[in-house]
Amino acid sequence: MADVSVRFQVAGDSEIVLNLATGQAVRLVEAIMRKVSEAMSAQAAQASQNGLSPGMPMQMPAWPDMSGGPSTGGGPQHRMPG
Numbered sequence: 001m002a003d004v005s006v007r008f009q010v011a012g013d014s015e016i017v018l019n020l021a022t023g024q025a026v027r028l029v030e031a032i033m034r035k036v037s038e039a040m041s042a043q044a045a046q047a048s049q050n051g052l053s054p055g056m057p058m059q060m061p062a063w064p065d066m067s068g069g070p071s072t073g074g075g076p077q078h079r080m081p082g
Contacts, residue, residue, distance in 0.1 A: 003025070006025060
């Protein structure tokens with residue numbers, strides 16, 4: 001059963017939808033944030049080596065939509081209370 005629908009916008013009008021249990025969704029977000037942090041650190045280190053200010057704006061990836069939208073299969077969808 002899916003508690004959370006995670007939607008990733010892909011090129012154009014396409015998207016990838018993952019229906020996950022809450023625990024899986026939390027682990028996915030944690031993994032994404034870890035990778036973003038690593039990429040930002042590497043980009044800042046590279047900018048510093050090239051004589052650029054590490055405080056320069058960096059491109060951030062699109063954040064996944066973790067709304068409880070309609071399920072795309074796999075049974076009924078449950079929403080967290082609140």
